[in-house]
Amino acid sequence: MMKKIIFTGGGSAGHVTVNIALIPRFLQDGWSVEYMGSESGIEKQLVSSIPGVRYHGVATGKLRRYFDWQNIKDPFKIVKGILQAYRLIKQQKPNVLFSKGGFVSVPVVIGAWLNKVPVILHESDVTPGLANRLCIPFAAAVCTTFPDTEKFLPKEKSHYVGPIVRQDLKRGSAERGRQYCQFTDKKPILLIMGGSLGSRKINETIRAGLNQLIQRFQVVHLCGKEQIDSTIQCPEYKQYEYLNEELADVMAMTDIVISRAGANSIFEFLILHKPMLLIPLTKEQSRGDQILNAASFKKSGFSEVLYEEHLTVETMISDIIRVYDHREVYKQNMEKFIQNDALSFVFDLIKQTAK
Incomplete structure (x- = not known):
């Protein structure tokens, strides 16, 4: 039966x-x-x-x-x-x-x-x-x-x-990801994920600093439901509410990630060896679980943490550049993780x- x-x-x-x-x-x-x-x-x-x-x-x-x-x-x-x-x-x-x-x-x-x-x-x-x-x-x-x-x-x-990681994420193609986003391989790629429901504060800060970001990066922004800003037209900035089938390819092409600190997502980035800047939900927005998750990853050398209370265009760009410049160190630490x-x-x- x-x-x-x-x-x-x-x-x-x-x-x-x-x-x-x-x-x-x-x-x-x-x-x-x-x-x-x-x-x-x-x-x-x-x-x-x-x-x-x-x-x-x-x-x-x-x-x-x-x-x-x-x-x-x-x-x-x-x-x-x-x-x-x-x-x-x-x-x-x-x-x-x-x-x-x-x-x-x-x-x-x-x-x-x-x-x-x-x-x-x-x-x-x-x-x-x-x-x-x-x-x-x-x-x-x-x-x-x-x-x-x-x-x-x-x-x-x-x-x-x-961690339980979706197996299809390991089968992504960086080339397919660049084709999907119409990006080149001449400039590194920054992926921003504010969770499936998005993060208004992260979205606003990214867009306020976009002109500075695209000087160094091509940017993919998963901004959450009904949070696309259709007034921004820039070939090096692509925004989507959420990705499903294309996510594996987009993650494969990504060089560094800005993300909330939900456990499932950050472990996926860990398994894929993607250096991270984590911006956890505050205690006012949650029970504080993401703060603990982010602290654990920073202690292990997998990420940097930028608390939302300190989030400005200046602190964000400074931390992004620091993570990117030290990306090989984060990757070496991730390779030591026993899955x-x-x-x-x-x-x-x-x-x-x-x-």
């Missing part, structure tokens, strides 16, 4: 990429694969394009750390999502649920637990996010990217696996846990 797995996770691309890396393994192994996410989140956009995977949308509320009138309505949405997930999972009868986190995962994990379906969580950051903290009591196992995360988890559930076969470990753990 064909085994079935349901994946969940969403709200941002970082809560989907590990699932996207795992899904082909299960399809190749003959499993039936379903995905449960929000009714209109980025996870639906990313997963719907994968052949052989059926997507199910459920209601979800956002777990905010600040006052918002939506906080009054959202508990009812979460309850509705739990009921929807419970019914769907009872109907689908999966052998196991794998959750990457994000607020959408909470009702799905609870729905699986109510159906006595074993749950495995994945935590990318140094400290567990709020959604995963809520889900840990319902999980059989928690896989971690950073070894330090284990001290925040029940010992019997914790499994340090290391576990995390993908195979998690794949095997899921198969062993499946009922």
